[in-house]
Amino acid sequence: MSNGVSTSTDKNIVDLSRSNRNRAVSKTVRATRERLQTTGNSTKFFDRDALALHVNAMLQSALVTPIFVAVVTAIGLYINPASNLIAWALLALSTHAINVLAARRASRIEITTLNTASWRMRLLCGQILVGCSWALFSLQGCETCSGDSFYFYKGAVLLVAISISAMNGVMLRQGVLFGFVPLILTLLVSAVLSRHMLDIGMTAMCSIAVVFFHYIADRQYRSNLTLMSYQSEKDELIAELEVAKSMSDEARRRAEEANLAKSRFLASMSHELRTPLNAILGFSEVMHSEVLGPLSNPTYREYAGDIHRSGQHLLDLINEILDLSRIEAGRYELNEDALSLLEIAEDCIGMVQLRAAGKSISFHQQFEPTLPQIWADEKAIRQVVLNLLSNAVKFTPQGGEVTVKVGWTAGGGQYVAIKDNGPGIPEEEIPIVLSAFGQGSIAIKSAEQGTGLGLPIVQAILAKHDGQFILRSKLREGTEAIAILPATRVLQSLPAFDDAAPVQRRRKTFA
Template sequence: MVGSLAAFVSARSASGIVGLASVAACLAVSVATGWTAPLLVVAAAAPCLSAAVASRMGRSAPAYFISGTGFGILAAASAGSSPLGLLPLLLVLLAAEPADALLSNHRRGFLAASVGSMLAFAAVISAALPTDAAASWAAPILILQVAVQAAVSAKLRSQGATVRRPERSSPIEDTVPIAAIGDLVTWHDAFGDVLRASAASGRLLGAAPRALAGGGLLARVHVSDRPIYLKSLSDAANGVEPVRVEFRVHRDRSDEPDQGHASRTSGAVVWVEMRAHPLRRPGHDQAGAAVLAVTRDVSDQRRHAEELETARLEAERANEIKGRFLATVSHELRTPLNAIIGFSELLSADHPFLLTEERRKEYAHIIRGSGHHLLEIVNTLLDMSKIETGNFNFEPEPFGLRELAASTCDLIQLKADEAGVRIERRLDSGLPEIVADRRACRQILINLISNAVKFTPRGGLVTVSLGMADEEVVIGVADTGIGIPETDLPRLGDPFFQSGDVHRRSHEGTGLGLSVVRGLVGLHRGRMSIESGSGAGTTVTVSLPLEAGDDVLPAKPAVVHTLTRLPVRQPERMSA
């Protein structure tokens, strides 16, 4: 490559722009028939494409192939519309791109340019050569592109002749203890190529300093970060202030020990910070170096920053949960406490003869129900706390899940009858015994079936199913209730979260039912999914392994996978 990657890109960009402008002028004044016009456009644009490939990939061989292909197409098109005496000149121009690669001491580029130009020339020659008026412009366009490219390359080569990697150290190495600096120090020319690198390259990148020379460091920069890397060097070379940038680099795979550094595994991607300083003072550059860059590993710092960000988000989430807890629990406690206090005052009135025996029993029944509701809230909070802190008494044992599901349905049947909701059971009779925590599984079933009955209007249906799939027991609870809006689905299972407007809801509850289910399913290493939609009912599916060992703790709550259900599906379910 001429001088550097930047020199190659500059020369090809100028050549392509001139070529495309010439083609535009050609097509404006000449008539093109057949495939002459697209052929000229593709050939003239080839240098621009090669410049883009070189800039993006940091490799010149593919770029040389593309540029050589464009010259080959133009040479072949010129052969069909030019006199025979011009043929030797066309062959010389055809060899322009391989010759440029040779001058740049780029063997792979020479082979790529030679193959590309010869293949393109042979392909166009073997086809019907264009002979229209537009084709006669091919030779002038080719000559103009080669001339522009040669002129730009020659100018850049003359500028870069003084920035070759020196054999001897410059005064900066005598004044700065480079070997004592743990960070990688590199000198770059005006085009961003590395002229020299310190010995710290082995610790940071697993590569010898000479391996980074030229475009060696660029080749190790992550492909997505190469633009910011090149821009930072360009800004430093053309500015007066240091430039700081963070990007990713690939470590070389080697057999050298990594000294236990977590981010220095062979072949790993390492986050680094580079500070590029412009060199302007005499005696402080290295044989034409324009930029001095100091690069250090910041993987640990970035990991620490990510951990801090995660902790911040967790703290915000905990604060949000606390707010929901206070709002929800205060509402749930106030209602039964008001009932207990009010009816207790009536029973302890000075004129007990004003209350009939039947009314006294009714008030006592209300007080008893309110007390049980308070006890249920406290027990739910205790269960949730035990699950989150890892103190839940998890005792797996073999038992029949079908019998447990049947008894749970019997338990909730009375509540369903009072609400006018029918419970349909589809329990597979051939299920094997499951090794799990019986109390936890019972709580899962109670919470899911109770929720389904609570949010299903009178005359609705709740279906409880039990089956096997992929060596797992699958529990399904489906209802024809009010459903869950799509916007609330992602937050299902969060502690104290309740779908809809909390202040206008017509159902009591703390919003911990699904959260407790998530935690209990997580203890069993199970999976959980919810399919619902506004007005389309809800289906909750829980999959548990056949055997949950004693080593499942500590465990995280199961991830809830959600799927939006369209309202039009509700009639299909009702008719099933």
């Protein structure tokens, strides 16, 4: 009892550890399912992920804006040394620093669906501050500059600034539009007041650039959302597959353990089950044969015969169950030796001949002459042939015939084929018949029902010999069972080796 408790405890520990390992997978499945259910018709859940991607992009490109501002300031001071670009540069760097600090704070805390909108507004306000700094840049002038060079300088700087902001703010919806509204308004007011063609052209150019880059950013944002949705669905499928695989592995392991425990139990119970049956069979046969004297009541003699037949049937059932259990438990060992398949087939036909004669069944033998011996377990092969012959006799009708063939296979092996003209088996029931304890509808209706273990035992024994079992049947046309042994089991007879022959051939060659 202690051993059983210990084993049960060990199994419980293993099961608990597996559930702990699967807890993370289950959590991922729940989170992904919640995400997909929440975002069936909206993108609110993905807005949080998009905001997190925007924050990461801002932190990774934090040095781009300061470098660009420094270059713009240096070129502007070269063109117009008397300008106020240094003050503007300090203001632009200050607004950029505010945005970077906000992004860093957002990266340190967990952005949830509840605070996504507030963080989005903060980042948009930061973009507006940046736009205000570029609006102040657009007000810069150059009284000492000749020609329109300073206009071209400002226009190029503003276009590059809009493109940089668009690339950095792809995952922030309407970031480009909100960020450069102050710039467009400032340019528009300047153009209205000055009515200068260059101011009007710069306003139109920057407005078109803002609209264009906003369109491009919006398209990229939607494409990224689609990719994130596909990634989420893929994660869900992977997680579901992991859970299903884990559950399948656990169920298979438990089933294998239970099946192995059953097989070991039955295999170890052979002596305990057979000992009382042998006593029942022996004493019932003594009583039925009246060895110790006649029975006064003939009914008792009939009862003794019934007990003997029932005990014999039970013993056959136990033997079949134990044979299959030993095979499943890996305790079925082959005692291989050289034997003749023809002789075994003839012996088995003789063993069922009396039973076949009771039903007026005739046997037709088609044996290949001079078949070499095979290397196999004689008892196991005899059991295979006897099981197939017994099934043929059992289901062959009165006055039918059974054909037994023994010969070569196309691959150089040997086979035994047993065909009857019985009722046959429906095609859809063949897998059932080949499974353990499986019986077809005709066998169930038959008065001579079996255990349903004969064919599975045949398959298992042939598999032990690296052989093959084929069952062919058509309804109302009969059944053919074929047991095949591979060519590796055939012992080919080789001629005796003559030591003198090679010497003579060598002498002739060198002569």
